[in-house]
Amino acid sequence: MSSDLLDALVALEKQKGISRDILVEAIEAALVTAYKRNFNQAQNVRVDLNLEKGTMKVYSRKDVVEEVEDERLEISLEEAQQINPVYELEDIVEQEVTPRDFGRIAAQTAKQVVTQRVREAERGIIYDEFVDREEDIVNGIVERFDAKNLFIGLGKVEAVLPQTEQIPTESYEPHDRVKVYITKVEKTSRGPQVFVSRTHPGLLRRLFEMEVPEIYDGTVEIKSIAREAGDRSKVSVYTANEEIDPVGACVGARGARVQSISNELSGEKIDIVEWSEDPVVFVANALSPSKVLNVQVDEEERSTTVVVPDYQLSLAIGKRGQNARLAAKLTGWKIDIKSETDARELGIYPVDGEMFEESEENGLADLLEEISPVDEVEEPIDLYADEEHNE
Structure with missing residues (x-):
């Protein structure tokens, strides 16, 4: 069991980025619970899982005291010194109590723990990835919808596009590609929940950053945005560089830049004014x-x-x-x-x-x-x- 488990943990570490040591600690903690549940033991125990040596041992842990009140948790100083003369008061004495048929229970427990921890780790990785992308724009694919919400596939996670965040003039079909703005990322019992928007002014800001190099590099600054999604928006821009026309930079040659953004927003008209x-x-x-x-x-x-x-x-x-x-x-x-x-x-x-x-x-x-x-x-x-x- 240990050899197979070691191979599995090494593979998970490479593929999922989950530390092998963290998994081993989780398995040991689960084995302690399994030992107490299956063998009706209320004592303190520690499980030592050594994957390299292929060994697994259970040790009881008792505090060294002058007067024993609970034999399951404590041991007298005299008894402790009979085991090893170096023991003193307040030390902890460990003795192996590994059951003979504990291997089968351990294998089942290890499998459950690894599966659970892999799922939790994947959720954590996804959460960390998307929480850092709040207020950013991402590409997604329309996967499904219900009476109110649209669900957008973002690769590892499915984002929710509420009805209130959808452009009224747009219609969506499964497999449509769409750009959305991440408004919020939450942790839930089922994993990270990502909420996105097509109406947020931040979407318009990010589209300008993608389309206009002068905005992306900070030469031209967007000062404010007023938006009625799907219909019309106004954007005020400013630059401290007197040689650059901020409005012209955003409009582009023959209106190419602003037209590209308008097309992405289903024809939403955009007025660009100087701040x-x-x-x-x-x-x-x-x-x-x-x-x-x-x-x-x-x-x-x-x-x-x-x-x-x-x-x-x-x-x-x-x-x-x-x-x-x-x-x-x-x-x-x-x-x-x-x-x-x-x-x-x-x-x-x-x-x-x-x-x-x-x-x-x-x-x-x-x-x-x-x-x-x-x-x-x-x-x-x-x-x-x-x-x-x-x-």
């Missing part, structure tokens, strides 16, 4: 693709009042208020949007101070005092004024 520490500029940028005439900031309330051209009002607000809602999430500022006509009637526009001027940095409308009123100017073609931007 600014100035809330006036940041809020104006965040309302892209609409033009902004003026932004007034209330620092105490952390709110802004934004003035846009009359013909851009529906575009600024967006379908069901989506554009304004995402801009508010992206910036962290409340945004109240007014048309130019309403703002003039309320006396909040024009205001004294610097107006936005069209530039490469902010891309805002050129506002000159001598410009004709909006209703006298031929209305420009609005490429964004499609039905999904209307209220």
Whole structure:
């Protein structure tokens, strides 16, 4: 038995990465329990399993005391010294008590322990692997689904994609390949449980890191993300390198980079805007693709009042208020949007101070005092004024 067991433990150590010494300790502890259960013994015992020599012995352990109260656990100093004169009080005397037919019980116990420990070790290895990948993106394969959850195969483990974390516009079929974001890894009695998401903003962040080298190496930084999964997202980016256009780096040549990310998210539209520490500029940028005439900031309330051209009002607000809602999430500022006509009637526009001027940095409308009123100017073609931007 010992020779076969030794070979099995050596193989497990190589294949599963489980230490042979740990397995031997577990087997010895299980054999102690098996000895007490099968031979009705309540005494303290120790099992010595020597795989190299092919021996297995059981030793009783008794404390050396002056007066014995429990013969199963204690031995007098006089009796102990008869065994070996070197024993003193508080020493432990060990004597072999190995039963003749203990080998069969030992073999069964060792098999059970090894199987259990291998399973536990594999679960531990899987848990350690995936707990380190929380907030990371992984590739998986759709395996099965029930009424609410989708189960994604990640190789050694099956992850759960809850219904609330699925993109509403997506449909899934078995064997579909899909990228998911690991939100949480838990230990359970059945092994590690991995939870993933397709709607988490972190998924969008990781996709940009994979697609845009400037973000991956830290040259361009994603400052904030506002996302309504499956429909539209806004991403603010920043770089301290004046020679790099952060928005252009994320968009890519002819929009190739952002289009690749959009395709991965089933056509989700993505607006990329430049971050600014100035809330006036940041809020104006965040309302892209609409033009902004003026932004007034209330620092105490952390709110802004934004003035846009009359013909851009529906575009600024967006379908069901989506554009304004995402801009508010992206910036962290409340945004109240007014048309130019309403703002003039309320006396909040024009205001004294610097107006936005069209530039490469902010891309805002050129506002000159001598410009004709909006209703006298031929209305420009609005490429964004499609039905999904209307209220």
